[in-house]
Amino acid sequence: MIYLELIIIFLLGLSFGSFANVCSLRLPLDKSILFNSHCPSCASSIKPYDNIPLISYLLLKGVSRCCKKKISLQYPVIELVSALLLILIFLKLGIQFETIFLFAFLLCLLIIFVSDLKFFIIPNEITYSLVILGILSTIFDFNPFKTGVYESLIAGSFAFFTFFLISKLFLYIKKKEGLGFGDVKIIGAIGIWVGIESTLIVIIYSSFLGILLGSMMIMCRKIEKGDYLPYGCFIAASVFIVTYQTIWLNFNLFNFILESI
Ligand SMILES: [Zn+2]
Known part of the structure; x- marks a missing residue:
């Protein structure tokens, strides 16, 4: 059966x-x-x-x-x-409902991965759907990451405003866009879903992936220094890793570091 x-x-x-x-x-x-x-x-x-x-x-x-x-x-x-x-x-x-919500979440990230890679665009329709579904998942207690309503709002706004500040700072210092507004919105939407700790881990992983792949591509002459990288792809990939670690492995990076010290 x-x-x-x-x-x-x-x-x-x-x-x-x-x-x-x-x-x-x-x-x-x-x-x-x-x-x-x-x-x-x-x-x-x-x-x-x-x-x-x-x-x-x-x-x-x-x-x-x-x-x-x-x-x-x-x-x-x-x-x-x-x-x-x-x-x-x-x-x-x-x-169960959590299954549907988790699948919708990961499907949206798959869409973001492809459209950012191909067009350097994160469609607003997907970002806003993630925000609405994320809030609904916490209100009705179907959130696969067990994020509560208040934590989700704090994590979402924290991630959004931090990235907003970074993007403005970058624009001010370098006089060009380093972090698109699409990236700022999507990290906010992800914060709503995964909560504070996992958002921080997503930021760490995605920055690491971006620096690693970016420098490898510069070394292999695939891109020039200063070229734009689809950061949304790194965010999406990092969310996939964090989701796997939290839901399938019960692994938490911060606990792991604390226990290793
Ligand atoms: Zn044809």
């Missing part, structure tokens, strides 16, 4: 992954997420049977039916990641 449940959840995860693809590619360009899919190469409309998550990609062998162009690997990868996420959450939390 559990196998049947897992198959249904996997298919559900694939469909949400397909929706995440649509959001991450259309919202940054201010396109509607409701109209039918078109081929990005020749713009002819895609038939529903060629638009089945993962399966169509495999049947078409990664080549579009209309113009025989390669279909971006992003589609099946995001669909698969989304399906695996939903299965992992289901196996940990079972079927």
